[in-house]
Amino acid sequence: MTKPTPPFSALAQLRADIDRIDAEMHRLLMERGEIIDRLVAVKQTSESGSAFRPAREADMMRRLVARHHGRLPLDTVESIWRVIIATFTWVQAPYTVHADLSAGEAVMRDVVRFHFGFTVPFVTHVGAAGALAAVAASKGDLALVPAASLSGNGAWWTALEAAGAPKIIARLPFVERADHPAGLPTFVVARPALDAVANEVTTVSVRVAGWGPQVASAIAPLADTIAAPDRALDGAMLLVSLPPERALDDVLVAMRQAGASVRNTALVGGHASRYTVARDGAQPVPVGR
Numbered sequence: 508m509t510k511p512t513p514p515f516s517a518l519a520q521l522r523a524d525i526d527r528i529d530a531e532m533h534r535l536l537m538e539r540g541e542i543i544d545r546l547v548a549v550k551q552t553s554e555s556g557s558a559f560r561p562a563r564e565a566d567m568m569r570r571l572v573a574r575h576h577g578r579l580p581l582d583t584v585e586s587i588w589r590v591i592i593a594t595f596t597w598v599q600a601p602y603t604v605h606a607d608l609s610a611g612e613a614v615m616r617d618v619v620r621f622h623f624g625f626t627v628p629f630v631t632h633v634g635a636a637g638a639l640a641a642v643a644a645s646k647g648d649l650a651l652v653p654a655a656s657l658s659g660n661g662a663w664w665t666a667l668e669a670a671g672a673p674k675i676i677a678r679l680p681f682v683e684r685a686d687h688p689a690g691l692p693t694f695v696v697a698r699p700a701l702d703a704v705a706n707e708v709t710t711v712s713v714r715v716a717g718w719g720p721q722v723a724s725a726i727a728p729l730a731d732t733i734a735a736p737d738r739a740l741d742g743a744m745l746l747v748s749l750p751p752e753r754a755l756d757d758v759l760v761a762m763r764q765a766g767a768s769v770r771n772t773a774l775v776g777g778h779a780s781r782y783t784v785a786r787d788g789a790q791p792v793p794v795g796r
């Protein structure tokens with residue numbers, strides 16, 4: 508009969524396995540770091556000033572979630588990769604995250620730390636306007652603004668209407684689920700590099716007169732909308748997020764049929780479709796918006 512292995516040597520073996528895996532993960536991360544100089548040269552990052560590529564990141568996050576299984580919680584895996592990618596972006600071209608605290612300091616701080624870690628500089632702003640102005644004055648900085656109607660913020664997206672203005676380039680979290688640890692819906696605003704844009708969902712600024720609950724419910728099935736009152740026109744300024752299959756005209760026609768008149772529209776950005784996964788990390792489901 509074989510003698511049972513003493514527990515301490517079983518533990519020593521397991522720790523040796525962990526050390527081997529840790530050393531390999533660290534080596535691979537350092538190897539990932541070695542391609543930074545080539546990435547900067549190929550992407551000509553010094554000209555555009557920004558290495559951020561949201562379409563590529565959304566694709567990477569979807570594949571990460573799709574292949575993930577096992578004991579490690581999805582929250583942990585997602586956060587590790589977010590920090591790796593955000594830090595690699597920063598190493599290619601330093602940037603600062605300007606976060607609007609209008610939805611509360613704690614929730615926004617969680618969004619920033621979960622998605623960008625602790626190496627990327629983080630500056631807080633009381634209101635969207637300050638965060639957007641900081642990005643407009645920079646080359647490659649990001650603004651994080653809650654994707655919600657917050658009375659103090661007004662129609663912040665109108666600052667993105669001009670051709671040369673920064674635009675919405677992403678929506679966080681990349682992977683949505685109930686009880687996401689940093690789940691505050693958040694728009695990311697930046698000066699987009701031309702090859703960087705993800706346009707599955709387009710975001711449009713719309714000014715309407717005659718806005719009311721009837722018009723809001725007429726367009727609710729068609730697109731996600733954030734509204735801010737526009738007293739001058741007895742109407743509203745809207746930020747409309749159009750899912751891939753939805754034409755802006757569908758939404759404008761529905762608004763007119765419900766009694767509103769549309770004053771003007773302007774494209775203010777685009778982002779990848781939202782992905783929703785079940786809490787247990789089941790396969791991701793694209794929700795279109």
Ligand SMILES: O=C(O)C(=O)C[C@]1(C(=O)O)C=C[C@@H](O)C=C1
Nearest residue numbers: 558559560561563564592595596
């Ligand atoms: O693929 C790129 O363009 C990269 O710069 C690499 C990388 C990454 O670290 O994976 C970093 C920044 C981009 O936003 C996307 C991905």
